[in-house]
Amino acid sequence: MTIPADLQFSQASLQDFVDCPRRFYLRYVLRVTWPAVAAEPVEEYERHQQLGLTFHRMVQQHLVGIPEARLTPLAADPDLERWWRNYCVYRPAEMLPDTTRYPEATLTAALAGRRLLAKYDLVVVQPGQRAVIFDWKTSPKRGKPLTLKARLQTRVYRYLLARAGAHLNGGQPFDPAQIEMVYWFAEHPEAPVRLPYDAAQYHDDKVYLTGLIEQILSLDEDAFLLTEDERRCAYCPYRSYCDRGVKAGTLGDDEDDATEDFAELRVEFDFEQIAEIAF
Numbered sequence: 001m002t003i004p005a006d007l008q009f010s011q012a013s014l015q016d017f018v019d020c021p022r023r024f025y026l027r028y029v030l031r032v033t034w035p036a037v038a039a040e041p042v043e044e045y046e047r048h049q050q051l052g053l054t055f056h057r058m059v060q061q062h063l064v065g066i067p068e069a070r071l072t073p074l075a076a077d078p079d080l081e082r083w084w085r086n087y088c089v090y091r092p093a094e095m096l097p098d099t100t101r102y103p104e105a106t107l108t109a110a111l112a113g114r115r116l117l118a119k120y121d122l123v124v125v126q127p128g129q130r131a132v133i134f135d136w137k138t139s140p141k142r143g144k145p146l147t148l149k150a151r152l153q154t155r156v157y158r159y160l161l162a163r164a165g166a167h168l169n170g171g172q173p174f175d176p177a178q179i180e181m182v183y184w185f186a187e188h189p190e191a192p193v194r195l196p197y198d199a200a201q202y203h204d205d206k207v208y209l210t211g212l213i214e215q216i217l218s219l220d221e222d223a224f225l226l227t228e229d230e231r232r233c234a235y236c237p238y239r240s241y242c243d244r245g246v247k248a249g250t251l252g253d254d255e256d257d258a259t260e261d262f263a264e265l266r267v268e269f270d271f272e273q274i275a276e277i278a279f
């Protein structure tokens with residue numbers, strides 16, 4: 001089966017392709033839904049997903065003007081209450097003066113004959129001066145800067161803001177050097193990961209993202225291979241479909257750095273796929 005003509009590429013679908021071409025094919029071409037959770041224990045995984053979604057909704061509502069006092073009663077769970085308290089104390093989006101905030105902004109641009117799309121938690125703009133992309137993270141651990149910098153989310157979000165964000169800046173395209181991406185961790189509010197951008201990275205991202213989409217469009221079905229790194233399968237819902245095991249990976253008790261990254265990022269990015277649908 002060929003890639004559907006209406007498929008818009010996103011950070012989530014491109015990350016799936018990079019992690020495992022077969023996962024991309026199952027999820028976005030065949031659109032296989034498979035009843036398996038990405039991580040164990042199931043109840044904790046699903047609870048975390050739900051709390052993360054509620055936290056994102058509360059922040060989004062606060063950013064559009066609903067008072068903190070009206071939202072606070074929604075944070076009944078102890079984890080959610082702690083995340084919300086940290087958000088209210090640190091006010092990460094209010095650190096810049098004279099800004100315009102764009103919660104849940106969506107940007108899209110043509111690339112390699114297809115559309116590339118990004119849905120942002122928040123873009124804060126000081127017109128003519130700078131733009132800061134905020135992404136809220138509810139994972140227990142603070143992400144590693146180098147891991148986050150290499151993620152498709154960072155590359156797609158910064159690239160598209162430079163490429164297609166002029167209408168957020170009075171009609172003037174942002175210079176890449178005016179753009180920064182901030183991952184703000186609700187469990188580690190004092191230590192956000194800040195990733196500045198520049199013209200060289202913008203050029204690299206354009207070449208890389210174009211090549212990635214062209215590669216996907218050029219492949220035959222049997223070239224979407226299963227990943228050789230089977231550690232990725234432990235946190236993938238298709239593992240029984242692919243005969244790569246039945247039992248899900250366990251959150252939080254892995255001492256292997258790479259496997260730990262898969263677990264943390266899998267949970268966070270599965271949540272982002274839910275969020276893309278929910279909002």
Ligand code: SF4
Binds near residue numbers: 020236237238244
């Ligand atoms: S189970 Fe493994 S091989 Fe199959 S789609 Fe998931 S990551 Fe790829």
